[in-house]
Amino acid sequence: MPQSLPSNLVHNLLSSPAPDIPLNPPLDSPATVAPPLPSLQIGPLTIGFPVVQAALSGYSDAPMRVISRRHGASYGVCEVMLDQFLVALRDRQKTRHFLEIDPSEHPVGGQLMGAEPLQFAAGAQRLVQAGFDVIDINFGCPVKKVLGRCRGGFHLSQPQVALEIVERTRAVVPPHIPVTVKMRRGLDDTPRSRERFFEILDGAFARGVAAITVHARTVEQRYIGPSQWSFLREVKQHVGSKTILGSGDLFTAEDCLRMLRETGVDGVTVARGSIGNPWIFREARALANGEPCPPPPSVAEQAACLREHFRLAETLYGPRCAPLMRKFAIKYAARHPCADQVREEFIRAGSAPDWERVLERWYDSPEHLNAAGVVPALPTDLNEA
Numbered sequence: 001m002p003q004s005l006p007s008n009l010v011h012n013l014l015s016s017p018a019p020d021i022p023l024n025p026p027l028d029s030p031a032t033v034a035p036p037l038p039s040l041q042i043g044p045l046t047i048g049f050p051v052v053q054a055a056l057s058g059y060s061d062a063p064m065r066v067i068s069r070r071h072g073a074s075y076g077v078c079e080v081m082l083d084q085f086l087v088a089l090r091d092r093q094k095t096r097h098f099l100e101i102d103p104s105e106h107p108v109g110g111q112l113m114g115a116e117p118l119q120f121a122a123g124a125q126r127l128v129q130a131g132f133d134v135i136d137i138n139f140g141c142p143v144k145k146v147l148g149r150c151r152g153g154f155h156l157s158q159p160q161v162a163l164e165i166v167e168r169t170r171a172v173v174p175p176h177i178p179v180t181v182k183m184r185r186g187l188d189d190t191p192r193s194r195e196r197f198f199e200i201l202d203g204a205f206a207r208g209v210a211a212i213t214v215h216a217r218t219v220e221q222r223y224i225g226p227s228q229w230s231f232l233r234e235v236k237q238h239v240g241s242k243t244i245l246g247s248g249d250l251f252t253a254e255d256c257l258r259m260l261r262e263t264g265v266d267g268v269t270v271a272r273g274s275i276g277n278p279w280i281f282r283e284a285r286a287l288a289n290g291e292p293c294p295p296p297p298s299v300a301e302q303a304a305c306l307r308e309h310f311r312l313a314e315t316l317y318g319p320r321c322a323p324l325m326r327k328f329a330i331k332y333a334a335r336h337p338c339a340d341q342v343r344e345e346f347i348r349a350g351s352a353p354d355w356e357r358v359l360e361r362w363y364d365s366p367e368h369l370n371a372a373g374v375v376p377a378l379p380t381d382l383n384e385a
């Protein structure tokens, strides 16, 4: 991976890929007053800050997206949904929460995948009815069962079908709602796969797609090995002024700004790096403003965020939310000074009162922790509001 740069300068370099720009102008010099990052635009929609919440199946539901937005993400995409599922969905069904949109989170993207162009378009119409501001087409999912049913990443092997999906979707979605595509950099590393990638990329833009997110791993790669950022740079250079968002290996705020700078993409989508870590967005905003990276969230701040995330989930899912929140809690726990113990307790928490007990014990009661000898010295900011 290329080296990272001082945080107060990284965005100054965004418009210039040259690595030999002086890195250390005096801090009080006007040169350090950072120009704002270019605002991200998706078709007619102004997104603004170009660091957004990625689509994450099993995670990026309305509660997670709201939490990310409150911490600085300017846009978020829901978990991928099957076109068939959307078409069959009835208003009163238990699974309707997939279509939940919080009034505070606009603009928000709805994502779908499927195999057959006509059904795909019908699914897209359901997402429009549900109120999503952007319709995102998934040509990237690498899950075996998905590929076996000719969905997701499978489409990278059949540009004609992929482009028919784009065309039919664009045709049924109202013109003011942008249609976007999410794709991986190919099925595998063969020249044929690369050719097909560019055929779909160019064909999709020619059919009116407003932006394309590229995860710079192949479908075959799944999550093994690095995301090839040099490919993102190549894609951006290839499309010129058209909008490209980059994906892959964004685990810190520095990573986000580095991807913007090194590849020239118009926006970046934070995926695994945002699970249990919504603070990545405020950190990215600070760095983009030329400010130092904010300190990590205090234990009290973590507790407030966990409680709010749980409250939002409880409102949406009802009492069954505690088991659903476990996967988030495990990730949040990683930031606690006693990460292993907190994680174990969250794993065992099966109800709202259990969850609250873990919070009280590990996040609200420093005396208790000290008495138990679990942590000899807790952070001084533990009881901050």
Ligand SMILES: Cc1cc2nc3c(=O)[nH]c(=O)nc-3n(C[C@H](O)[C@H](O)[C@H](O)COP(=O)(O)O)c2cc1C
Residues within 6 Å of the ligand: 054, 055, 056, 057, 058, 078, 079, 080, 111, 138, 140, 182, 215, 227, 247, 248, 249, 250, 251, 270, 271, 272, 273
């Ligand atoms: C658990 C999980 C679920 C995902 N679900 C989706 C999804 O529903 N739609 C999508 O386009 N990408 C999905 N992705 C891919 C991510 O959006 C992203 O492209 C990928 O994780 C690479 O970014 P990262 O290396 O920074 O995590 C998923 C990834 C993970 C790990």
